[in-house]
Amino acid sequence: MxxxxxxxxxxxxxxxxxxxxxxxxxxxxxxxxxxxxxxxxxxxxxxxxxxxxxxxxxxxxxxxxxxxxxxxxxxxxxxxxxxxxxxxxxxxxxxxxxxxxxxxxxxxxxLPIPSSSRTLRLPHVYGDDASRPLVVIDAGHGGQDPGAIGPTDGRREKDVTLRIAKAIRDELIRSGRVRVALTREDDRFIVLQERFGIARKLHANLFISIHCDSVGSGDASGASVYTLSEVASDKESARLAARENKADIIAGVNLASTSADISSILIDLTQRETMNASANFARLLGREAQPLVPMKPNFHRMASLMVLKAPDMPSILFETGYISNPKDADFIDSPDGRHAIAEAVRKAVDVHFARRLALAE
Structure with missing residues (x-):
């Protein structure tokens, strides 16, 4: 050679x-x-x-x-x-x-190499009063990602979650107390980081991701609410500081002018407060949903879920029921079931922001 x-x-x-x-x-x-x-x-x-x-x-x-x-x-x-x-x-x-x-x-x-883009297409915000808090509803899955599929009827999670998300949007708009946005309003694919990224770009006050649970076999049923785990929080805080090079604002503090150690501490403290607020809302949603929606006895769970890793915005993932269980699936994908879920979310949202307002005064 x-x-x-x-x-x-x-x-x-x-x-x-x-x-x-x-x-x-x-x-x-x-x-x-x-x-x-x-x-x-x-x-x-x-x-x-x-x-x-x-x-x-x-x-x-x-x-x-x-x-x-x-x-x-x-x-x-x-x-x-x-x-x-x-x-x-x-x-x-x-x-x-x-x-x-x-x-x-x-x-x-x-073979041109495409340039990377950090721009996100922001969705429409329902509600004209900018003084109202903003709730972003995320319909899980979508596009080429169907999510879980019902074993008997082929029902797709991405379709069920979108119908539930729209029902929640309509219920919250009728209340007149909050503004609302959906991460997707049609059948499209959105990567996990972009889901909470959209909410952060909109400066949302609350993020709710809607999903349907599934198991390979058995008759598991009932809804549950997930919040971010402690271990994932610490790791994500470090990655956030490195990825964004401190050129971001967390809870109103511009991290670009702080040292690496201080910015890491600020992110950690902010995310710990956010996790507490998320856990409080999860318990509140479970309490309001129990009379309306079949819930698991231990409905509040914690997991390292990417979609919940916004450091400065209370976030929960609502598993509304089991699409693998025909009884659960029929309920959550029915008009009555969607209305019950939406009503539970609306009641929890009302109490959540009433408490936040009382604490701020």
């Missing part, structure tokens, strides 16, 4: 070549026809050429080659064919796959 550099600044190619070799390695593993052949590699300033079939001296001089010869253009001065300048990520140079001889080049495949 020959490996030679041309040009005066070989170090400028190191990162690009390493990336290309890593890509080729994964490609060869998935291509048995190529994996057994050790390629001959020629590297120049703007191109890497791999000769898989080997070359004889006379044939190479005459410009002949074998068909598996592959050239990779890594010049940062030109864009690949068919790609405009806005399609190519400026942080990395474009590269194209083609053959070593222009006469036999029939196509090119451009």
């Amino acid at each position: 020959s490996f030679c550099w041309t040009g005066r600044a070989p170090t400028r190619h190191h990162g690009r070549v390493s990336f290309v070799f890593a890509l080729l390695a994964s490609w060869f593993v998935g291509s048995p026809a190529l994996a057994f052949m050790a390629p001959q590699i020629d590297v120049s300033r703007d191109q890497i050429v791999l000769h898989f079939g080997g070359r004889s001296g006379d044939a190479a001089t005459a410009g002949e080659r074998r068909d598996l010869s592959l050239a990779l253009n890594i010049s940062g001065d030109a864009h690949p064919a068919g790609a405009s300048s806005r399609d190519v990520e400026p942080a990395l140079p474009p590269f194209t796959f083609g053959t070593a001889t222009k006469a036999l080049r029939r196509y090119q495949v451009a």
Whole structure:
């Protein structure tokens, strides 16, 4: 194998070549026809050429080659064919796959690297009075994620949760005491971080994620309310400080001007207070729901659930019943069942914010 550099600044190619070799390695593993052949590699300033079939001296001089010869253009001065300048990520140079001889080049495949985006599409907020607290209702699952599926009727959790979320929205709007937003109002997929991220972007005062429980076998039934566990809270606090580089506001305190130790303490204290508020609301919801909705005796549970990891907003996950239990499923997906769930949430929300208001005065 020959490996030679041309040009005066070989170090400028190191990162690009390493990336290309890593890509080729994964490609060869998935291509048995190529994996057994050790390629001959020629590297120049703007191109890497791999000769898989080997070359004889006379044939190479005459410009002949074998068909598996592959050239990779890594010049940062030109864009690949068919790609405009806005399609190519400026942080990395474009590269194209083609053959070593222009006469036999029939196509090119451009691989632009997409830029990351932290923007979220914020949902509509129902209610015009900005002084009212905001409750964000999250219908679990959606899109390509159906959630749990009923074993007898094929009922999908994503559809049931959306209908329940809309019933809760309507009940809260009728109360006139809060503003309401849904993380999704149709059948779409939302990643877990974006669910509570939407609520944080809207400066929500309460986050309620709606789900349906499921077991593989047995006749388990009843609703339960989950809040974040202590262990997950501590780990998430550390990740939050590192990920956002302190460039965020937690409970009205701008962390960008604080040291790493102080910001970690502030996040930890804020999330501990948030967890207490979440637990209080979970117990309150269970109390209000018991006369209306079949609840588990030990309805309040704690778990390390990603959707509950907002550090500065009380958050609960409401498992409204078992979609794997036909009796539970029929209840929570009926008009009467949805109304009962919505009424329980509305009563708990009313008491929750009445208490918060009393404490603030």
